[in-house]
Amino acid sequence: MATLISIVLAAVLTNNFITAKTYGICPFLGVSKKTSSAAGMGIAVTLVMLIATLVTYPIYTYVMVPLGIEFLEIIFFIFIIASLVQMLEVIIKKISPSLYNAMGVYLPLITTNCAVLGVTELVIGDMSAILGEGVSMNLGWAALYALFAGLGFTLVMIIMSGMRERLNYYKLPKAVAGFPIAMVTACFICMAFMVFSYISL
Amino acid sequence: MNKYKKITLDGLIFQNPTFILVLGTCPTLGLISSAFSAMGMGLTVLVVLLLSNVIISALRKVIPNEVRIPCYIVVIATLVTFARMFLEKFVPDLYDSLGGFLALIVVNCIILGRAEAFANKHTVAEAAVDGIANGLGFTVSLTLMGIICEFFGKGSLFGLQIMDFKIGMLATPAGAFLVYGLCIAVFVYIVDGIERARRVKANKLARENMLKEAA
Numbered sequence: 001m002a003t004l005i006s007i008v009l010a011a012v013l014t015n016n017f018i019t020a021k022t023y024g025i026c027p028f029l030g031v032s033k034k035t036s037s038a039a040g041m042g043i044a045v046t047l048v049m050l051i052a053t054l055v056t057y058p059i060y061t062y063v064m065v066p067l068g069i070e071f072l073e074i075i076f077f078i079f080i081i082a083s084l085v086q087m088l089e090v091i092i093k094k095i096s097p098s099l100y101n102a103m104g105v106y107l108p109l110i111t112t113n114c115a116v117l118g119v120t121e122l123v124i125g126d127m128s129a130i131l132g133e134g135v136s137m138n139l140g141w142a143a144l145y146a147l148f149a150g151l152g153f154t155l156v157m158i159i160m161s162g163m164r165e166r167l168n169y170y171k172l173p174k175a176v177a178g179f180p181i182a183m184v185t186a187c188f189i190c191m192a193f194m195v196f197s198y199i200s201l
Numbered sequence: 202m203n204k205y206k207k208i209t210l211d212g213l214i215f216q217n218p219t220f221i222l223v224l225g226t227c228p229t230l231g232l233i234s235s236a237f238s239a240m241g242m243g244l245t246v247l248v249v250l251l252l253s254n255v256i257i258s259a260l261r262k263v264i265p266n267e268v269r270i271p272c273y274i275v276v277i278a279t280l281v282t283f284a285r286m287f288l289e290k291f292v293p294d295l296y297d298s299l300g301g302f303l304a305l306i307v308v309n310c311i312i313l314g315r316a317e318a319f320a321n322k323h324t325v326a327e328a329a330v331d332g333i334a335n336g337l338g339f340t341v342s343l344t345l346m347g348i349i350c351e352f353f354g355k356g357s358l359f360g361l362q363i364m365d366f367k368i369g370m371l372a373t374p375a376g377a378f379l380v381y382g383l384c385i386a387v388f389v390y391i392v393d394g395i396e397r398a399r400r401v402k403a404n405k406l407a408r409e410n411m412l413k414e415a416a
Binding site for chain 1: 223224226227230231271274275278279281282285286301304305307308310313370373374375376377378379381382383385386387389390393
């Protein structure tokens with residue numbers, strides 16, 4: 001139970017992918033102009049992160065480690081993620097065209113999103129600080145971490161898009177409009193999230 | 202020669218990957234809290250980008266157009282795996298400070314972007330110049346921001362303690378966002394000024410030529 005709470009809190013608040021780790025910044029800056037598209041992107045990323053972890057973690061622990069080919073992890077993981085995204089696109093198109101219309105456009109972009117490769121690399125690395133003492137990593141914890149890290153990502157995306165929608169009301173100088181003002185906005189969100197670093201797990 | 206000068210200037214200033222195109226933002230924001238790791242990241246990307254540009258440009262007639270993206274990813278992922286082994290063995294300090302971002306070079310948009318936009322259409326020599334120019338543009342930008350963040354955030358430069366005064370916020374992701382945003386604003390302002398001056402000069406020349414012809 002303690003591990004569960006600590007994973008959820010760490011993934012969503014204290015070690016949030018955007019505000020603490022700065023993973024997945026490209027969609028964060030690129031697709032956060034409207035709340036609806038930000039939410040769609042966030043959910044698509046969460047889904048891919050969860051499925052990618054569910055596939056790569058067993059392959060790494062049960063195939064690559066016994067065979068002694070851990071050094072090939074980058075090549076294997078990026079291929080698994082790329083083919084998963086492709087497969088997911090076909091499946092969603094077949095099962096639910098309305099869902100495909102809502103998030104289909106974001107799926108191809110996700111292959112080169114650092115958040116997905118980042119989470120698959122994180123869960124095979126050293127996570128003892130988050131899991132607590134005497135608890136070893138397994139597929140369940142890995143999937144839980146990936147799911148809640150994705151939800152934390154979605155949360156920050158939605159907050160950011162709300163703030164950027166507000167920014168449309170102001171007329172800005174040419175040099176500041178666009179990316180610079182978005183980064184300053186992101187700075188304030190990060191500062192707000194810094195408060196959570198006082199939570200000790 | 203003029204062609205190479207244009208490629209170099211584009212990579213370094215007018216199409217600077219960090220400040221103008223805003224690519225490869227994740228390692229930038231994650232590592233500029235220390236000038237050493239920012240520069241190390243920049244140089245690693247420079248080497249990977251140079252090699253991937255050269256290899257992809259050399260293979261551009263062999264790679265089928267339909268499966269080009271997976272082919273580029275294989276090349277880049279292999280290079281990153283080599284870079285990671287090399288750093289782990291020979292520069293362990295840098296390997297530790299780069300952490301997870303070393304593996305994430307694979308999904309760095311600059312490398313795939315240059316392969317797709319430049320290397321698959323140009324000769325090996327041009328692709329090599331483009332790789333060095335873009336890599337240097339990335340390295341210089343990262344080092345510059347790393348120096349700003351580390352100097353004000355930790356009071357040190359490349360790990361060397363200089364002063365006691367420090368604003369701790371600048372060494373966190375929040376400060377990285379702030380410094381990056383302000384640096385983009387300043388850079389865009391300067392580049393806009395240069396381009397406007399160039400345009401005014403070109404217009405003036407054109408007008409003088411027209412007057413000469415009329416006379």
